[in-house]
Structures are given as C-alpha cells and as structure tokens.
Amino acid sequence: MSIDVHTEGGIATIAFARPDKKNAITAAMYAAMADGLAAAAADPAVRAVLITGSAECFTAGNDLQDFLANPPSGDDSPVWRFLRGLSGFAKPVVAAPCGVAVGVGTTLLLHCDLVYAGDNARFSVPFAALGLCPEAASSLLMPAIAGWQRAAEKLLLGESFGAEEAREMGIVNRVLPAAEAIGFARAQAAKLAALPPASLRETKRLMKGAMADAIPARMAEEGVVFGRMLRAPEAREAFTAFFEKRRPDFSRFD
Numbered sequence: 001m002s003i004d005v006h007t008e009g010g011i012a013t014i015a016f017a018r019p020d021k022k023n024a025i026t027a028a029m030y031a032a033m034a035d036g037l038a039a040a041a042a043d044p045a046v047r048a049v050l051i052t053g054s055a056e057c058f059t060a061g062n063d064l065q066d067f068l069a070n071p072p073s074g075d076d077s078p079v080w081r082f083l084r085g086l087s088g089f090a091k092p093v094v095a096a097p098c099g100v101a102v103g104v105g106t107t108l109l110l111h112c113d114l115v116y117a118g119d120n121a122r123f124s125v126p127f128a129a130l131g132l133c134p135e136a137a138s139s140l141l142m143p144a145i146a147g148w149q150r151a152a153e154k155l156l157l158g159e160s161f162g163a164e165e166a167r168e169m170g171i172v173n174r175v176l177p178a179a180e181a182i183g184f185a186r187a188q189a190a191k192l193a194a195l196p197p198a199s200l201r202e203t204k205r206l207m208k209g210a211m212a213d214a215i216p217a218r219m220a221e222e223g224v225v226f227g228r229m230l231r232a233p234e235a236r237e238a239f240t241a242f243f244e245k246r247r248p249d250f251s252r253f254d
Contacts, residue, residue: 003029005036010047010193011186012040022060022100023053027070030078037085047193047200050186051095051108055118055178058096061103068239071230072223079104080223083136086111087215090201092192096185097121098178107136109171110145111215113204114192116185117163118178123171126158130242131234131250133225140218144211145170 002018014036016023040046053059062079072079086093086108095109098118106123109115125142127134134142134155142151146169154161166172176184192200205212229235234253241248 002026003032003036005032005039007040007043007046009190010045011050011189012036012043012046012048013050013052013186015051016053016057016059019054019057021063022057023105024060024063024066025104026063026066027078030082034078034081034085037082037089041085041089041091044197046091047195047197048092048094048189049089050189051093051112052182052185053096053098055098055182056120057099058101058121059105060100061105064239064242072227075223080219083108083111083219084216087137087219088212090204091197092189092200092204094185094189094192096182097123097172098181103127104136106171107134107138107142110136110138110141114185114188115172116174116176116181116188117166117172118181119163119175120178121163121166121172121175122160123162123166124158124160125154128156129158129238129248131232131236131238132229133222135219135222135226137215137218137222139222140211140214142171 004015004017006013014033018024037049040049092114093112094114095112096116097105097109099120099122101121101123103125106125125134125138133139139155142155150169163172163175167175234250237250238248
C-alpha cells in the first residue's frame with residue numbers, strides 16, 4: 001500500500017513510503033490516508049496529525065498510470081475522501097515536505113496548520129500544463145494565502161518553486177535543513193499534543209470562519225470541472241506526451 005500510518009505520543013503519523021516511485025500516490029494510498037485521517041479524528045488519544053515523506057522526497061503527486069486506470073469516479077473515490085477528510089479535520093495537522101512536492105503534494109499543505117519544509121523542497125502545481133484545473137480548493141486557498149499574482153504564476157504556469165519562496169508566499173512556516181525538518185515537525189506536533197485539545201479545535205474552527213463552508217463548495221466545483229477536463233483532448237495530449245517523453249503540442253486547441 002506504501003502508506004505508513006501509526007500513532008505514538010498522541011500524534012498520528014501518515015507517511016508516504018514508496019521511495020522507488022518518488023512516493024507517487026495511487027488510489028489505494030489515498031484510501032489508506034483517508035482511513036488514517038478518519039481513525040485519527042475518531043480516536044480521543046490522537047491530539048495532532050503529522051504528514052511526512054522522507055528527507056529526500058515528499059511526493060511526486062499522483063501516480064499517473066494508476067490515476068488514468070482508476071480515475072476519480074464520484075464523491076466516494078479515495079482521492080476525494082482524503083481531501084475532504086483533510087480539509088475538514090478538526091485537530092491540528094502538521095506537515096514536513098522535503099524534496100519534490102508535486103500537485104497534491106503542494107495543495108494538501110494548504111489545509112495543514114503548520115508546515116516545516118526541508119531546504120531541498122521543490123513545489124509545483126502543474127494542473128494547467130496537464131490540461132486540467134486546480135484541485136483541493138487550491139484555486140480558492142492559494143490566492144487567499146499567497147495573493148493573486150503569485151498564485152496565478154504558480155497555477156497558470158505550473159513551474160516549480162523552492163522552499164524559501166514557499167515560505168515567502170505563506171505556504172510554509174519555516175525552512176530547515178532537510179535532515180532536520182521531519183524531526184522538528186514532530187517536535188512541534190508533540191507541543192500541540194500536550195495542549196488542551198478542545199482549545200486547539202475551537203481555535204482552528206474560529207480561524208477558518210467562512211472558509212469552512214467555502215472550501216468544500218470550491219472543492220466540489222473543482223471536482224466537476226476536473227472530471228470533465230480529464231476526459232478532454234487537451235489532457236489526453238498532455239498525458240500521451242508525458243508517457244512518450246516529449247513536449248506536448250496544444251497548438252491545435254482553441
């Protein structure tokens with residue numbers, strides 16, 4: 001399954017563990033993460049969640065072969081269950097991205113409360129370049145966090161950016177040496193786990209405010225558009241070019 005889920009000291013850790021594929025996410029991995037979040041939400045002993053990969057790699061995003069073989073097919077598909085579970089998670093969530101964080105590897109961070117990146121982190125949201133649209137409510141959250149122009153540059157061009165720029169944009173709290181980032185994030189999660197849980201939940205709820213309703217609405221809207229675009233010729237050309245290791249040609253499309 002390539003997802004390691006375990007709980008210790010009040011912290012539920014959900015870790016990408018598929019290094020041979022740069023932690024590319026399959027439908028089965030999304031299901032495991034969704035189940036891990038649901039279990040953490042229901043367990044009163046869990047006070048915080050930590051999402052990690054390794055010091056070398058967070059995640060390369062969707063496993064494209066698995067994604068095309070098992071595309072999202074409704075609200076109960078594993079990817080949407082995971083994204084809904086994360087966006088609505090009431091307890092604090094800490095993340096420690098190191099190395100590549102592509103697509104959902106970047107957008108999931110927008111739903112985390114504390115993000116500590118390794119100095120080797122490289123982020124990208126290449127949805128438009130793949131003939132698709134943003135997901136995980138990133139079309140709402142990234143402009144709100146980073147400002148319109150910086151969000152447009154990342155979401156429209158899809159070019160990668162480093163950890164310091166992510167910090168300047170407000171996506172990352174702090175940048176640390178890659179070998180230290182996960183340990184630091186775990187220590188921060190432990191601090192949260194020692195605090196009054198009801199206070200943390202209410203603080204997070206109040207901070208979200210109107211966004212608590214806007215996020216699932218935007219996520220649902222993106223999901224409809226994403227599904228339509230996934231079946232369109234532009235996406236087929238993008239994915240075909242990816243597997244053929246060539247530059248896609250969108251010149252014939254309006």
